[in-house]
Amino acid sequence: MALAKTRELYSFLGMVLDQSVEDWIINNTRGSSDLSSRHKFTTVRDSAANAENWRLKLSFDMVVYTQTVCQPVLDILGYKKVFHPKELRNFSHSLVEDRMFLPFF
Structure with a gap:
């Protein structure tokens, strides 16, 4: 998911995605949450599990x-507004629209 969204964003910006960036994403966003909890200073994270932690923090x-x-x-990025603290903390409700980023130029 992280790689697909990165490709969309690079395309949206009219940029070429370098293979080294793809490799970095593959190697650093598929970690297990178990690994992250044992190694606090690692750069590897489970990005899907951490994507909405800001809603708690x-x-x-x-x-x-x-x-x-x-x-x-x-x-532009498809984020939805929240109007109440309960809405912010309700993880059954996504705050991001599922959308494809298309170049605008």
């Missing part, structure tokens, strides 16, 4: 502030 006020200042970018 950021305060609702910080999320509202970020939504306000970064709204144009968040709209």
Whole structure:
């Protein structure tokens, strides 16, 4: 998933994705959460398991502030706004639209 989304973003930006970047993504985003918990200083992470940790770590006020200042970018990236702390912490509700990034130039 991380590699596919990276390819979409590079295409969206009109950039060529270098093989070394693909290799890095493959080698560093498929770690097990068990490995990460034993080796705190490793660069390998299970990116799918960690993608929404910010929803637990950021305060609702910080999320509202970020939504306000970064709204144009968040709209382009497909992030949905939250209006209540319970909505922020409800992991059964995704805050990211499933969308394909298409070049705009």
